[in-house]
Amino acid sequence: VNVVESGGDLVHTGDSLRLSCTVSGLAFSLADPAWYRKAPGKQRELVASIPSSNIPNYSSAVEGRFTISRDNAKSTFYLQMNSLQPEDTAVYFCNVEYGLLQTTQYWGQGTQVVVSS
Numbered sequence: 001v002n003v004v005e006s007g008g009d010l011v012h013t014g015d016s017l018r019l020s021c022t023v024s025g026l027a028f029s030l031a032d033p034a035w036y037r038k039a040p041g042k043q044r045e046l047v048a049s050i051p052s053s054n055i056p057n058y059s060s061a062v063e064g065r066f067t068i069s070r071d072n073a074k075s076t077f078y079l080q081m082n083s084l085q086p087e088d089t090a091v092y093f094c095n096v097e098y099g100l101l102q103t104t105q106y107w108g109q110g111t112q113v114v115v116s117s
Contacts, residue, residue, distance in 0.1 A: 001025035001106045005094040008111030011084055015115070019079040021094030021108055028075035031098040035068060035079045037090035037113075047092070048079060062088075084115045 007019040023031065034049035048068035050056045056068045062081075070077040081088065094108040 001096075001098075003094055003096055003106045003108040005092065005108040005111045008092060008113045010114045010116065013085060013115060013117050015084050016080070016082045017084060017113060018081070019092055019094075019111060019113075020076055021078070021096075022074070022076045023094075023096050023106075024075060026096070026098050026106075028070075028096075029072040030100075031096045033070060033077045034095045034097070036093045036095055037088075038093070038110075039087075039090040042090075044093070050077060081113070084113075086115050086117045089113060089115050 002024045005019060005021040009017055011017055030052055032051040035047040036044050037047050038044040046059060047062055048056060048058045048066055050068045050070050065083045067080040091110040091112050093110045096106045097103055
């Protein structure tokens with residue numbers, strides 16, 4: 001299984017950015033993907049998830065600004081980030097939870113997002 005994210009960049013406060021994560025090696029339509037982030041000096045936190053039910057969930061820190069979506073035909077999911085703030089600066093990781101009888105989590109390598117004020 002390969003999980004590869006992209007799209008991180010250096011942006012300014014108020015800008016938008018879209019992260020992508022492409023997954024191969026599993027039946028993506030049955031997977032539960034999510035985005036996590038880890039800021040310097042903080043623990044990794046769940047940002048958003050979109051399970052196979054296609055009902056998204058968001059952390060309170062990003063709800064209303066970020067949108068998670070998935071394209072099963074492309075085995076890809078996205079994180080559209082609007083109104084970015086300096087506190088959104090972090091390494092963003094895509095995560096895929098998959099399995100019928102036993103669940104396994106797969107992680108991407110991370111992509112850096114820096115929001116300058």
